[in-house]
Amino acid sequence: MEQRDLVIEVNDLRKYYPSKERKSLFKSVKKEVKALNGVELKVNQGEIYTLLGPNGAGKTTLIKILTTLLHPSSGKVKILGMDVIKQAKDVRMHINAMLMGERSVYWKLSGRQNLEFFGALYYIPKREVEERIDFLIKELRIEDIIDRPVESYSSGQKYKISFAKALINDPEILFLDEPTATLDPRSAREMRELIKKVNEQGTTIFLTTHNMMEADEMSHYISILDYGQIIAEGTPQSLKDQFIEDETIHVEIKIDRPINGHLKEIETIPTVVKVAQHIPSNAKEFPVLSVILNDDNGIIDTLRVLQKYKVKVIAMRTKQPTLEDVFLSLTGRRLDEDTSLKRGGK
Ligand SMILES: Nc1ncnc2c1ncn2[C@@H]1O[C@H](COP(=O)(O)OP(=O)(O)O)[C@@H](O)[C@H]1O
Ligand SMILES: [Mg+2]
Numbered sequence: 001m002e003q004r005d006l007v008i009e010v011n012d013l014r015k016y017y018p019s020k021e022r023k024s025l026f027k028s029v030k031k032e033v034k035a036l037n038g039v040e041l042k043v044n045q046g047e048i049y050t051l052l053g054p055n056g057a058g059k060t061t062l063i064k065i066l067t068t069l070l071h072p073s074s075g076k077v078k079i080l081g082m083d084v085i086k087q088a089k090d091v092r093m094h095i096n097a098m099l100m101g102e103r104s105v106y107w108k109l110s111g112r113q114n115l116e117f118f119g120a121l122y123y124i125p126k127r128e129v130e131e132r133i134d135f136l137i138k139e140l141r142i143e144d145i146i147d148r149p150v151e152s153y154s155s156g157q158k159y160k161i162s163f164a165k166a167l168i169n170d171p172e173i174l175f176l177d178e179p180t181a182t183l184d185p186r187s188a189r190e191m192r193e194l195i196k197k198v199n200e201q202g203t204t205i206f207l208t209t210h211n212m213m214e215a216d217e218m219s220h221y222i223s224i225l226d227y228g229q230i231i232a233e234g235t236p237q238s239l240k241d242q243f244i245e246d247e248t249i250h251v252e253i254k255i256d257r258p259i260n261g262h263l264k265e266i267e268t269i270p271t272v273v274k275v276a277q278h279i280p281s282n283a284k285e286f287p288v289l290s291v292i293l294n295d296d297n298g299i300i301d302t303l304r305v306l307q308k309y310k311v312k313v314i315a316m317r318t319k320q321p322t323l324e325d326v327f328l329s330l331t332g333r334r335l336d337e338d339t340s341l342k343r344g345g346k
Helices: 059-066 088-094 111-120 126-140 155-166 185-200 212-218 236-243 260-267 297-308 323-331
Strands: 006-022 028-044 048-052 074-079 095-098 173-177 204-209 221-226 229-234 249-255 272-278 288-293 313-318
Touching: 006 059, 006 204, 028 059, 028 074, 028 204, 028 221, 028 229, 048 059, 048 185, 048 212, 059 074, 059 173, 059 204, 088 095, 095 155, 111 126, 111 155, 126 155, 126 185, 155 185, 185 204, 185 212, 204 212, 212 323, 221 236, 221 323, 229 236, 229 323, 236 323, 249 297, 260 272, 260 297, 272 297, 272 323, 288 297, 288 323
Parallel strands: 048 204, 048 221, 095 173, 173 204
Antiparallel strands: 006 028, 006 074, 221 229, 249 288, 249 313, 272 288
């Protein structure tokens, strides 16, 4: 087998944030949020490596440490063989990142002026920067907007210029924190294609997402992060092979209202392996039950429970197992559940 270089090595990485828990109006106790709790990972040169986990899992914390923006509480991180703390400056020259919610470009400047400015920060000779910019304009198809001020861009175009900025130094590793989370479906698709293209040209990609379809489609390798720990890893297929039993049936039931208190009752049906409820943030959408069963009898029993509490079924379908089911069978929760509110105690 081809022996590839390790470009990221993380050993027993921990990040504890100080926090306070309010006991009463006048009293609060100091606590720690264990955002990362002993993370180990290795990334091979040339791959798209995805960190998949729900909101609050610790993804942003990890990516900030890997990109030298945040100091860990303990543990060791090597990027391209360099220590992220002792050799932070050198590390920064060889990598780049697009982090979430980051207002990363100057709105009054044109796209080109931004790229020239950020290119200069990497001590790239002016002529090389111009060549690089020409290359990126073509690759990202931003000819039409490059000489306009960024403030006149649509949000998708702003995103593209941030992406171009993250590629200006031709990084060996590109870090992307939830690169499609705020994009509309079309722009998200386009962004995924661009990321794949950059990867095909040799750049290692480290990305985070809580979107399991994205992880499935994009990744050579996935680690699932939950409560600051990696709970499973492998290729998309090997994760499904490891954690989904061949004989199980996967059903999604759309219901007219949440069944909160009665979820337990479905859980106790003998042929039901796991059940979780997704309540969409948009009140116009219906809640969805995800049920994993090892016998189709359980479907009828599940419907009986719904009927008993006068919960109407809007739609129902069986589906092929996905990474969502991997997460569900590992944790009993859905990936779109936010865990940041439950932190601290664990
Ligand atoms: N600066 C901070 N101070 C205290 N707690 C934090 C801070 N940043 C993140 N956290 C907490 O650490 C946990 C992990 O957060 P984060 O790394 O942002 O997760 P993710 O990116 O996966 O949503 C969450 O519980 C979050 O509330
Ligand atoms: Mg995050």
